[in-house]
Amino acid sequence: MRIAVVSLFPEMFSAITEYGVSGRAVKKGLAEVQFWNPRDFTQDKHQTVDDRPYGGGPGMLMMVQPLEDAILAAKAWAGTEGDCQVVYLSPQGKPLQQGLAQGLANSGNLVLICGRYEGVDERLIERYVDIEISIGDYVISGGELAAMVVIDSLLRLLPGALGHVDSAQQDSFSEGLLDCPHYTRPEEYQGQRVPEVLLSGNHQRIRQWRLQQALIRTWQRRPDLLDKLSLSEEQQTLLSQYLNTQQV
Ligand SMILES: CN1CCN(C(=O)c2nonc2N)CC1
Numbered sequence: 001m002r003i004a005v006v007s008l009f010p011e012m013f014s015a016i017t018e019y020g021v022s023g024r025a026v027k028k029g030l031a032e033v034q035f036w037n038p039r040d041f042t043q044d045k046h047q048t049v050d051d052r053p054y055g056g057g058p059g060m061l062m063m064v065q066p067l068e069d070a071i072l073a074a075k076a077w078a079g080t081e082g083d084c085q086v087v088y089l090s091p092q093g094k095p096l097q098q099g100l101a102q103g104l105a106n107s108g109n110l111v112l113i114c115g116r117y118e119g120v121d122e123r124l125i126e127r128y129v130d131i132e133i134s135i136g137d138y139v140i141s142g143g144e145l146a147a148m149v150v151i152d153s154l155l156r157l158l159p160g161a162l163g164h165v166d167s168a169q170q171d172s173f174s175e176g177l178l179d180c181p182h183y184t185r186p187e188e189y190q191g192q193r194v195p196e197v198l199l200s201g202n203h204q205r206i207r208q209w210r211l212q213q214a215l216i217r218t219w220q221r222r223p224d225l226l227d228k229l230s231l232s233e234e235q236q237t238l239l240s241q242y243l244n245t246q247q248v
Helices: 010-017 020-027 064-078 098-106 122-128 143-155 166-170 203-221 223-227 233-245
Strands: 002-006 032-036 084-095 109-113 131-134
Touching: 002 064, 002 143, 010 020, 010 032, 010 143, 020 143, 032 064, 064 084, 064 109, 064 122, 084 098, 084 143, 098 143, 109 143, 131 143, 203 223, 203 233
Parallel strands: 002 032, 002 109, 084 109, 084 131
Antiparallel strands: none
């Protein structure tokens, strides 16, 4: 998988290309990440990359010519092996959720456009962008952090990225549920013991306990997620067992 990033600050991306699960995925060659900086495509001695908005108002936009030339170069690289999707990160985009991350991980190559200043000319979005993606209903200083969140969320889903094939499956949201509680040594910490079932060695009981805890946590913290799910018979039984103890 090739991921082309168009950004004025490519150095920021070492946070995901050089550390942790995402860094190991890149090192293993599960994905190639390359960068195209619009500043390298400027044609003036000052290397200007911003421009004033028509209609006035505060702030600047990314200058069209350097950005477009960077996008074309990125597409040329990302598009050489099959088709590629062009993503623009913005608060106006489709909210990033686990299903979208999985879809991106299963898709072909990607071009990620990171806006700065007040954003980019709408005509470039119309001409080149296949999907706008938002990481949340808030405004950050540029598209780079959002692009890193998108890249990290999809890299960990690539086959071979995680040590244990089940890890991604057991993550929060993998079945539309929040994650269950986790425990490690010591067995007793300041008077609090690890739940006995986790010490039992009974894998079926442990699986069921973890699933029930995930259902309870989702019911308590994100009932909106439960509303979207059609629970399996086992999931319904496990949640009902808990709710019956709560006189809900
Ligand atoms: C131009 N620039 C504005 C700020 N920005 C975001 O707030 C954002 N991106 O993706 N999800 C978000 N929220 C990125 C693009």
